[in-house]
Amino acid sequence: MTVSAPVRPLEQAASGPTPKPAKSNAVLEVEDLRVHYVTRFGHKIQAVDGVSFSLKQGEILGIAGESGCGKTTLVSGCMGLYIPPLFHTSGDVRIDGKSIVGMTLEQNRKEVLGQKIAMIPQGALNSLNPTRKIKDMAADMILSHDESADKKSINDRLRERFTRIGLDADHVLNSYPVELPAGTKQRCVIGISTLLNPKVVVADEPTSALDVSTQKAVIKLLFELMDQEIISSMLFITHELPLLRHVSSSIAVMYAGEFVEYGTTEQVIFEGRQPYSRALMGSMLSAEPGQKSRKPVAIEGAPPKLDKPIPGCRFAERCPVAQPDCRTTEQVLRIVAGRQVRCKYADTEVVEQVGGGL
Amino acid sequence: MTDALKFQAKNISRVFGHGKKSVTAVDNVTFEIRDREIISLVGQSGCGKTVLAKMLLRLETPTSGELLFNGKPITATGDPRNHWRQVQAVFQDPFSCFNQFFTIRSQLKSSFRLFETKPSPGEIEERVDQALLAVNIKPKEVEGKYPFELSGGQMQRMLLARIFILKPQVLIADEPTSMVDACSRASILDYLLKLKEELSMTIVFVTHDIGLAYYISDSLYIMHKGKMVDRGAPDDVIKHPTSDVTKQLLEDIPDVHRQWIARGTPVHAAE
Numbered sequence: 001m002t003v004s005a006p007v008r009p010l011e012q013a014a015s016g017p018t019p020k021p022a023k024s025n026a027v028l029e030v031e032d033l034r035v036h037y038v039t040r041f042g043h044k045i046q047a048v049d050g051v052s053f054s055l056k057q058g059e060i061l062g063i064a065g066e067s068g069c070g071k072t073t074l075v076s077g078c079m080g081l082y083i084p085p086l087f088h089t090s091g092d093v094r095i096d097g098k099s100i101v102g103m104t105l106e107q108n109r110k111e112v113l114g115q116k117i118a119m120i121p122q123g124a125l126n127s128l129n130p131t132r133k134i135k136d137m138a139a140d141m142i143l144s145h146d147e148s149a150d151k152k153s154i155n156d157r158l159r160e161r162f163t164r165i166g167l168d169a170d171h172v173l174n175s176y177p178v179e180l181p182a183g184t185k186q187r188c189v190i191g192i193s194t195l196l197n198p199k200v201v202v203a204d205e206p207t208s209a210l211d212v213s214t215q216k217a218v219i220k221l222l223f224e225l226m227d228q229e230i231i232s233s234m235l236f237i238t239h240e241l242p243l244l245r246h247v248s249s250s251i252a253v254m255y256a257g258e259f260v261e262y263g264t265t266e267q268v269i270f271e272g273r274q275p276y277s278r279a280l281m282g283s284m285l286s287a288e289p290g291q292k293s294r295k296p297v298a299i300e301g302a303p304p305k306l307d308k309p310i311p312g313c314r315f316a317e318r319c320p321v322a323q324p325d326c327r328t329t330e331q332v333l334r335i336v337a338g339r340q341v342r343c344k345y346a347d348t349e350v351v352e353q354v355g356g357g358l
Numbered sequence: 359m360t361d362a363l364k365f366q367a368k369n370i371s372r373v374f375g376h377g378k379k380s381v382t383a384v385d386n387v388t389f390e391i392r393d394r395e396i397i398s399l400v401g402q403s404g405c406g407k408t409v410l411a412k413m414l415l416r417l418e419t420p421t422s423g424e425l426l427f428n429g430k431p432i433t434a435t436g437d438p439r440n441h442w443r444q445v446q447a448v449f450q451d452p453f454s455c456f457n458q459f460f461t462i463r464s465q466l467k468s469s470f471r472l473f474e475t476k477p478s479p480g481e482i483e484e485r486v487d488q489a490l491l492a493v494n495i496k497p498k499e500v501e502g503k504y505p506f507e508l509s510g511g512q513m514q515r516m517l518l519a520r521i522f523i524l525k526p527q528v529l530i531a532d533e534p535t536s537m538v539d540a541c542s543r544a545s546i547l548d549y550l551l552k553l554k555e556e557l558s559m560t561i562v563f564v565t566h567d568i569g570l571a572y573y574i575s576d577s578l579y580i581m582h583k584g585k586m587v588d589r590g591a592p593d594d595v596i597k598h599p600t601s602d603v604t605k606q607l608l609e610d611i612p613d614v615h616r617q618w619i620a621r622g623t624p625v626h627a628a629e
């Protein structure tokens with residue numbers, strides 16, 4: 001797709017290699033990706049069904065959508081983590097122009113994971129091994145991609161990085177996780193996951209179990225990592241829509257394995273053009289005085305099963321403004337009001353009857 | 359009987375460990391929970407919300423102070439099932455509450471074991487169906503399914519279906535919406551309100567999302583380091599916070615309409 005928004009200028013590291021003049025400055029490109037599970041009865045579940053997007057330097061793409069819509073499956077696909085029962089159906093994923101589909105898991109672990117694309121684990125606080133010191137866990141990260149690294153150089157690297165992310169490196173590196181307060185542990189997990197300067201960081205609900213103050217600190221750290229060019233772009237998944245508003249530059253709303261709306265944060269949060277994404281945004285609650293009288297919209301019913309093809313719009317069954325032809329006409333993504341939308345009525349007043357209220 | 363007190367806590371504390379290494383999880387708190395009200399406990403991680411909730415459930419005992427339920431002290435001895443018939447809970451992680459090796463339906467049916475007199479098998483089936491419908495799940499949708507085959511949001515509704523079966527006087531909901539999307543969250547809040555209205559339930563809602571707490575509760579309690587630092591009607595607490603903790607909490611909430619963290623111009627690939 002065409003690229004038009006201004007790119008925030010990123011300073012070029014003085015000693016770093018000059019970047020090759022790539023045809024696009026996309027860091028991650030996902031093209032018509034389809035990913036499926038095979039259930040224990042042999043049924044095929046098309047959990048991600050034709051998703052395309054690209055992430056540029058400095059971009060944070062937020063992904064929102066109901067439980068089970070395929071967000072985690074999509075990021076597994078983007079990372080090339082095809083572990084049965086998850087399989088790649090078709091489509092391509094390129095990081096820095098290089099395709100990662102078709103790699104063996106072993107090759108992927110060696111060349112891609114952690115290095116080009118890294119994941120910040122969901123239960124970050126519990127992902128540290130309690131019996132090992134922080135420095136040993138961090139050293140493992142380096143050794144997994146560079147077996148020949150010597151102790152001295154590893155130590156130097158760790159101290160440099162931990163200092164850079166605002167930690168007392170000597171103290172923290174020599175501690176066991178239990179000896180550290182929660183906020184510091186969280187920094188360590190993020191510090192370790194991004195040690196190898198991955199191009200893309202995937203954060204799948206990185207803050208869902210955190211209180212608002214800790215959550216804010218985590219987001220600040222992620223922003224610092226981007227500003228310092230330790231990481232260059234991010235895929236950010238969360239159910240906290242207000243958080244998405246502040247963190248992401250673009251938002252994709254997923255429904256039943258597909259993108260139904262994909263645009264800038266402002267467009268999707270405040271001027272959505274697709275009934276599901278409008279309803280989702282309309283269900284946001286906030287602690288602003290006066291909001292109590294506003295009733296959040298709950299969408300009744302359940303998303304469709306993905307084990308067989310669905311004729312027509314996937315949301316039609318539950319759409320409060322579905323028209324007679326919605327159940328039969330297949331919906332394609334098209335550009336309406338400057339963003340991608342999957343709804344035949346996106347450019348009409350019909351969709352405006354849903355949600356909103358922001 | 360509307361002003362009757364469900365719970366009365368008088369200077370209760372819960373201390374873990376001894377001496378230097380002891381942790382005071384709940385620190386000398388006094389409060390009352392009235393019949394048919396929804397109260398929310400809000401606060402940062404580790405402030406003692408879950409420990410307090412567990413004391414109400416008789417899963418923890420106060421190390422000092424007095425805790426009354428329906429006017430009588432909650433004792434640590436005797437059959438706890440008597441207490442659990444009246445006070446039930448839904449917890450944060452719905453998957454850990456169900457056994458992965460049994461179907462959802464068989465586990466819902468086994469809830470009836472808590473009853474003093476078990477209904478007939480036919481009636482059990484019927485009541486399970488009703489409970490599923492109450493949380494908007496078609497019984498057919500989950501027929502023969504195991505917990506791992508459902509999404510987080512569906513699982514959370516299963517926990518509420520269990521509550522519709524058990525019909526306790528009090529429901530303790532500890533972060534029941536942490537794993538679900540905004541729409542499902544709105545529907546879970548609706549179910550909680552339905553439980554309050556249709557089954558006259560008293561609800562203790564534990565969360566660190568003050569937005570949810572504000573929307574659903576009749577009283578709001580802000581906790582910090584084991585103490586209750588602010589309490590009152592939600593509007594009062596939000597509009598006139600008295601403690602710095604509450605002010606900071608309100609400040610840290612990402613709100614769509616307010617600046618939260620400063621950032622440069624965003625970058626987009628989407629058009």
Ligand SMILES: Nc1ncnc2c1ncn2[C@@H]1O[C@H](COP(=O)(O)OP(=O)(O)OP(=O)(O)O)[C@@H](O)[C@H]1O
Binds near residue numbers: 067085
């Ligand atoms: N191992 C599996 N076998 C079969 N189906 C699966 C498996 N794991 C996930 N699914 C299905 O794939 C779909 C997408 O699941 P996924 O975990 O990606 O959703 P999600 O959007 O991340 O949800 P949540 O917000 O709850 O994390 C769901 O319908 C789910 O039931």
Ligand SMILES: Nc1ncnc2c1ncn2[C@@H]1O[C@H](COP(=O)(O)OP(=O)(O)OP(=O)(O)O)[C@@H](O)[C@H]1O
Binds near residue numbers: 381
């Ligand atoms: N069994 C236990 N033994 C020792 N300390 C405990 C125990 N249970 C809780 N604590 C401590 O009591 C304090 C309060 O914990 P609690 O679980 O109530 O916090 P919370 O407010 O529910 O936090 P969260 O939002 O993270 O769930 C914490 O410091 C915790 O470490």
Ligand SMILES: [Mg+2]
Binds near residue numbers: 071072073204
């Ligand atoms: Mg997920």
Ligand SMILES: [Mg+2]
Binds near residue numbers: 408532
């Ligand atoms: Mg807790």
